Amino acid sequence: MEAAVPGARGAVTAAGRRATIKDVAEAADVSRSTASRALTGRGYVAPAVRERVRRAAQTLGYVPDAMARNLRQQVSRSIGVLVSDLRNSFYADLASGVSSQSRRRGYAMMLADDAGSVEAELEAAETFVALRVAGVILTPLSAEVTEYLGRHRIPVIEVDRQFAEGVCDAVVVDNKAAAERVTASLLQQGHRRVALLIDEMDWTTGRDRLVGYRSAFLAAGLPLDDALVVRGGWDVGAATAVARELLGGPERPTAVFAANNVLAEGVWRAAQALGLRVPEDVSLVSFDDAPWMTMVSPGVTAVAQDAVALGEAAVAQMFDRIQSPESPKRTVMLSAAVAERGSTAPPAGA
């Protein structure tokens, strides 16, 4: 174990403690107040003294205690991020976008994932409150969490999905337009039995995707068949099982629109397992891009939400909100591109 040599580029005082501003002040032979002013740059300090303090801090390897600073200033320079599942690339990309932007602004990121559990979500929210984060960016699971954080006067930005519009700042993609676009494109190719595989209809994500799907039928003057709207479950296993049922049945749809990447994976696996070729036997479109969709052949046509951009936009909106706490709530809607890749074709009979 190396000895802590004071004076060397060490990080601790001789006693083995971490250096505090008091140590710096003593080393520079000034008061704590002056040392603080010299280092933060707020208030008068003679240039020579400032330099002396700076050097002392450097020598001691002084790093100000963020706890103490935040406690005194009653603000923190970290933001909370709460997503559903880091192992899903959508959320990981989202977190990545948030991370880069918040670092750029000098903020640290506290990241938590509820594993789809409302309880874990609330627990994480409480941790954020305890840590007095400057704001929280989350993909909400329950309506409670937003309300809870709001009660504690913590700015909240909902990303990807909302329960209701206008009650909370949010950054979402234009689910309806994108869903309508890809559905219309399938209908135009001649498909009539287009199934929608979806997981939930409680959030704006699910609702709007369903609405978009339906309005494409209406716009084309085609009848809706509710039997073609199928609930897919929350994980790949469940999605695969449901998709097998759907594709293995007697009245097999000629195209499937999967409402997210997990469901799309289920459809893909089910098609493989059943020996169905894509797109010859069944066309597939996914809402939500994923790395594997560009690796398989044919590639899977997908609504490519830019999750990184979503995260970045959320950070931007968070800082807007911090700057003007009283301005009306705003929902930012990003449009999503459709990445055409070849997993769709006119139905066999056409």
Place this chain on the structure above:
Amino acid sequence: MEAAVPGARGAVTAAGRRATIKDVAEAADVSRSTASRALTGRGYVAPAVRERVRRAAQTLGYVPDAMARNLRQQVSRSIGVLVSDLRNSFYADLASGVSSQSRRRGYAMMLADDAGSVEAELEAAETFVALRVAGVILTPLSAEVTEYLGRHRIPVIEVDRQFAEGVCDAVVVDNKAAAERVTASLLQQGHRRVALLIDEMDWTTGRDRLVGYRSAFLAAGLPLDDALVVRGGWDVGAATAVARELLGGPERPTAVFAANNVLAEGVWRAAQALGLRVPEDVSLVSFDDAPWMTMVSPGVTAVAQDAVALGEAAVAQMFDRIQSPESPKRTVMLSAAVAERGSTAPPAGA
């Protein structure tokens, strides 16, 4: 905007401030000390008083300020995690494993990603020091960062890779054994021109994978050809370009061992672009599994490092270290399974 009704399940006092322990104490008609003891459970408090304080806290929506608590107690209940790139599923899984385990122990996770930049890495480390995290789990980019954190007496666990063994706690996979195993399996299938596509040889990851690759040749009594060891670059674009060069050349290898998932993606894309079939024209094995490898056909045979388990093990080791700061440094080595999927076959001539 809803009014903050004190007495309701509100989160703020009438003045709009956040409730502090002083508010709780006054509401329960006790001193701050007693309130603190009642809520933390340390020290004597009459049962009736404890209950009164608890209810007051509940009513006020009191959440203790972690800053103040940590400052007083000189410990924090959060750990820092520093990975290279959240958008890479390996790191995302790692973070996910850390997240679940640290939450289980009541710790919050501060997550940062250096985007492959040593500067960003050190900056993040400084943030962790400032926040007085209980420990840091990282995939090191530079040797400096570990040393820096060590100087500040912060426990560090290196994950996935190390510069040198024994100087720092670490959790790694048995790179050499796994690399040797898959290489040997290719050799046994009859391959002789087995290329190794690798990005770096400065860390134990790269070094050991190279060593494993080589020792498989030696064990089989086959000659090594250094021209078959190719540097692949850091992103998919670069990897693809290098792989195209490799597979498009005159002396095309019959099998490629890609040293990580990014490189494997490059090889896969290059093979597609060149119209080469896997495994008929070229066999492919990857070190490091990725979701797409199970989606393509044939699936890509890969050394399946369990990144989630890696993260979980790192957390476990971190708490061991916190409990016994003086015990000797330890490197935990996890073995990696090989997921056989069909991307290998005997070479065409065989």
Place this chain on the structure above:
DNA sequence: ACGCGCCCTGGGATCGATTCCAGATCGAGC
């Protein structure tokens, strides 16, 4: 010479929670 304003510094309060310590109360044992 005096007053005014500017530059600069240090003392001390402050943020919110924990914790040490002194003191109060009460019941039991002798």
Place this chain on the structure above:
DNA sequence: GCTCGATCTGGAATCGATCCCAGGGCGCGT
């Protein structure tokens, strides 16, 4: 009745940094 110990409570110090404020020194204008 007195002591002793256990139980319980509140006052005050403490963690590390910031920042208000008082005050000293100095230059300058009159």
